[in-house]
Each structure stands twice: as C-alpha cells, then as structure tokens.
Amino acid sequence: MLIGVPKEIKNHEYRIGLTPAGVKELVSHGHKVLVEHDGGLAIGFDNEQYLGAGAEIVASAEEIFKRADMIIKVKEPQPAECRQLRPGQLLFTYLHLAPDPEQTRLLLESGATAIAYETVTSDGAGLPLLAPMSEVAGRMAIQAGAHNLEKAQGGNGMLLGGVPGVEPAKVLVIGGGVVGINAARMAMGLGADVTILDKSLDRLKELDMHFGGRLKTIYSTADAIERHALEADVVVGAVLIPGAAAPKLISRELVSRMKKGAVMVDVAIDQGGCFETSRATTHQDPTYVVDGVVHYCVANMPGGVARTSTMALTNATLPYALKLANLGVEAALDRDPHLRNGLNVHAGMITCEAVAEALDYDYVEPMTALGRTALQQSA
Numbered sequence: 438m439l440i441g442v443p444k445e446i447k448n449h450e451y452r453i454g455l456t457p458a459g460v461k462e463l464v465s466h467g468h469k470v471l472v473e474h475d476g477g478l479a480i481g482f483d484n485e486q487y488l489g490a491g492a493e494i495v496a497s498a499e500e501i502f503k504r505a506d507m508i509i510k511v512k513e514p515q516p517a518e519c520r521q522l523r524p525g526q527l528l529f530t531y532l533h534l535a536p537d538p539e540q541t542r543l544l545l546e547s548g549a550t551a552i553a554y555e556t557v558t559s560d561g562a563g564l565p566l567l568a569p570m571s572e573v574a575g576r577m578a579i580q581a582g583a584h585n586l587e588k589a590q591g592g593n594g595m596l597l598g599g600v601p602g603v604e605p606a607k608v609l610v611i612g613g614g615v616v617g618i619n620a621a622r623m624a625m626g627l628g629a630d631v632t633i634l635d636k637s638l639d640r641l642k643e644l645d646m647h648f649g650g651r652l653k654t655i656y657s658t659a660d661a662i663e664r665h666a667l668e669a670d671v672v673v674g675a676v677l678i679p680g681a682a683a684p685k686l687i688s689r690e691l692v693s694r695m696k697k698g699a700v701m702v703d704v705a706i707d708q709g710g711c712f713e714t715s716r717a718t719t720h721q722d723p724t725y726v727v728d729g730v731v732h733y734c735v736a737n738m739p740g741g742v743a744r745t746s747t748m749a750l751t752n753a754t755l756p757y758a759l760k761l762a763n764l765g766v767e768a769a770l771d772r773d774p775h776l777r778n779g780l781n782v783h784a785g786m787i788t789c790e791a792v793a794e795a796l797d798y799d800y801v802e803p804m805t806a807l808g809r810t811a812l813q814q815s816a
C-alpha cells in the first residue's frame with residue numbers, strides 16, 4: 438500500500454504520524470511510505486532518518502494527498518486538508534467529530550474513509566489509540582495546573598505540594614480513566630491533596646486498590662462535584678463518553694463561586710469540554726480567566742511534548758496501520774470489530790453512532806456502509 442505522512446499544520450503541533458522506526462516496519466512489510474519534507478524535523482526526526490528507514494521524502498502535502506492510499510496523521514484534518522481527500526482514500530488519525538460540525542461536513546463531502554484513533558476499541562474496556570495521548574495529557578495537566586497556580590499566571594499563589602508546616606494545594610480530578618489516573622499519580626507525586634470522582638464504581642474500586650488511602654475516591658454526582666470544586670485549587674476535567682460530546686459538569690454559576698485564582702484544566706476540551714466556561718485554546722495562548730478562575734483548555738496538549746508523544750503514538754498505532762496496509766482497508770474492517778468501531782465516516786455516511794447523534798445525522802452501521810449484505814455480516 439502507498440502510505441502518506443504529511444507534516445501537521447495545527448498551531449504549535451510538532452507531532453508526526455509515524456516515527457522513522459514506524460516507517461521502517463511498514464517498509465519491511467513491502468509497503469511504500471511518503472513523508473513530507475522536514476515533517477519530523479522539529480522533534481529531531483530529520484529527512485535522513487526517514488530516508489534511512491526507506492521512506493520517500495516528498496516536497497509538499499499536496500503531493501502526499503494526491504498519491505497516497507492511506508494518510509496517517511495525528512490531529513484532525515484542517516479544512517485545507519479535508520478538501521484534498523478523495524473517495525476511496527483512507528484517513529487514519531484523531532478526528533473528535535462530535536463537537537466539530539464543519540470538519541464532519543467536509544469529511545462527508547470528500548467521500549473518503551476516516552478511521553478515528555479515539556473510537557478504536559480493544560478486548561479490554563479501554564481505547565488503545567487514545568490511551569497513549571491520554572497518559573501524556575493526564576501527566577501534563579498537573580504541570581499546567583502547578584504552573585498556572587503561580588501569581589504571575591493569574592493563579593492563587595499556592596505551591597502544589599506545600600512545604601513542611603504549610604498545607605498543599607487541593608487537586609480535584611473529574612473522571613478516573615487514563616487521563617484521570619495519570620493526573621492523580623503526578624499530583625500525588627508532587628505532594629498535593631488529591632480527590633478523584635468517577636461515575637463507575639468499579640473504576641473507583643480499582644483506584645482505591647491501587648493507591649490506597651493516599652487518594653480520595655468519590656462517586657460522581659452533581660452534589661459531589663459542587664462540594665469539591667468549591668474547595669479545589671486545581672480542577673482537571675477528564676471525563677469521556679466515547680465518541681460523544683463531553684457532558685457539562687461545572688456550570689458558569691459554579692465557576693463564579695469557586696476560589697479566585699483556582700485553575701481549571703479541561704483536558705476533555707477535544708470532545709467539546711466538560712466545563713460550561715471552556716473554549717479551546719492553543720499552546721501559544723493557553724489560558725484565559727473567567728470570574729477570577731484560570732482556564733487552561735489546550736485541545737492538543739500532547740503536542741507540547743511532541744517527541745515523547747510521537748513515539749508513544751506510533752507504538753500504539755503501528756499494529757493497526759500494518760493491519761490496514763497488509764489486508765487492505767475493507768478486509769481489515771471486515772475482520773476486526775475493534776477497528777470497525779473506529780470507522781467514523783465512509784463514502785459520505787456517518788458510521789459512528791455517537792457522532793451521528795451529536796450532530797443529527799443519519800447513522801449507517803459500518804458493515805452496511807461497507808456494502809456488506811445481511812448474509813455476509815452473519816458469516
């Protein structure tokens with residue numbers, strides 16, 4: 438298969454879809470990989486390393502979109518990228534369509550097939566292609582929280598871990614999944630007073646078994662959120678309902694009653710955000726203040742540590758990219774129901790139920806969209 442890896446064009450996004458090691462693996466299986474000139478240069482992967490791995494270096498993204506059968510990216514395609522996609526071409530990347538009607542419309546119009554990393558599932562409960570970036574973002578959320586508590590950033594002047602004789606900051610993590618557990622671990626490591634909320638009792642039991650009494654686990658209700666948010670110095674929004682827009686768990690009114698100089702880090706912003714006052718920000722201008730509360734809502738947090746993130750992402754995506762390239766898109770989707778859960782758009786149809794529901798489109802079941810008959814589906 439002819440695979441294309443364009444340079445990312447989102448604000449301060451230095452990740453790239455494949456490392457040189459990932460390219461080498463695909464080439465060793467007989468595939469051809471096009472990489473955009475200087476696509477990984479900013480994070481120390483130069484053209485020579487990609488050439489050494491067997492890639493062809495291509496001068497422009499346009500040429501990649503024109504030639505490749507499968508485009509491997511990191512971030513959701515920007516409008517200029519969507520317009521270059523064509524029927525029969527596969528896009529394999531993060532999409533986050535539920536809060537993004539424009540991207541959804543452009544992908545539908547392109548006629549292309551789009552598999553979203555964030556809705557691919559696995560035999561366990563998790564989301565294997567979202568997990569590596571959630572690990573990164575969860576850990577970064579505490580760095581962002583600690584930094585923005587500083588007075589010069591608008592914070593209340595608390596040191597996350599306190600010092601002997603002075604109490605630490607209170608950190609509230611809403612959602613105890615991959616982001617949440619990584620945020621809690623970092624915050625506890627720095628000596629903060631940490632509380633985590635989740636709707637899943639099983640998840641809270643696991644967290645309790647893992648961290649013992651050092652972590653307070655609380656069942657997530659509107660009442661619990663209100664009580665703990667009013668006491669918090671840092672709140673991390675880390676909830677997810679796969680594919681769907683994030684539920685708004687902290688209202689504007691509640692923000693107005695929170696401590697002045699508290700910091701809210703809304704990691705769930707890529708699914709629309711879980712605080713009513715959240716709006717997406719960039720690494721260039723990451724924060725804004727509402728009612729004295731600092732908001733950090735960067736939608737591509739892992740892009741800030743792009744070298745670590747690129748390596749972690751390729752580790753996770755490579756087996757799926759190999760499967761798609763070795764079998765071809767349709768056979769790979771036929772055989773692997775988890776990969777099929779990643780199919781969000783195919784030939785002008787929405788094939789992810791949560792996205793269809795969020796944006797009011799008709800939902801077409803993936804096997805039906807792929808043209809499989811009832812007999813083929815039951816075989």
Ligand SMILES: NC(=O)C1=CN([C@@H]2O[C@H](COP(=O)(O)OP(=O)(O)OC[C@H]3O[C@@H](n4cnc5c(N)ncnc54)[C@H](O)[C@@H]3O)[C@@H](O)[C@H]2O)C=CC1
Nearest residue numbers: 570571574612614615616635636657676677705736737738
């Ligand atoms: N901004 C960024 O750069 C990044 C954002 N993310 C986003 O972070 C979010 C979280 O991702 P993961 O941790 O991987 O998801 P996950 O599926 O591992 O965990 C989500 C958790 O939220 C819980 N939850 C759902 N509704 C809840 C509620 N009302 N109250 C409390 N808990 C609730 C679930 O039970 C689950 O344990 C996603 O929206 C993801 O896309 C992930 C990576 C980077």
Ligand SMILES: CC(=O)C(=O)O
Nearest residue numbers: 531570707736737739
């Ligand atoms: C998950 C995601 O959106 C990111 O890593 O940017």
Ligand SMILES: [Mg+2]
Nearest residue numbers: 707736737738
């Ligand atoms: Mg994102």
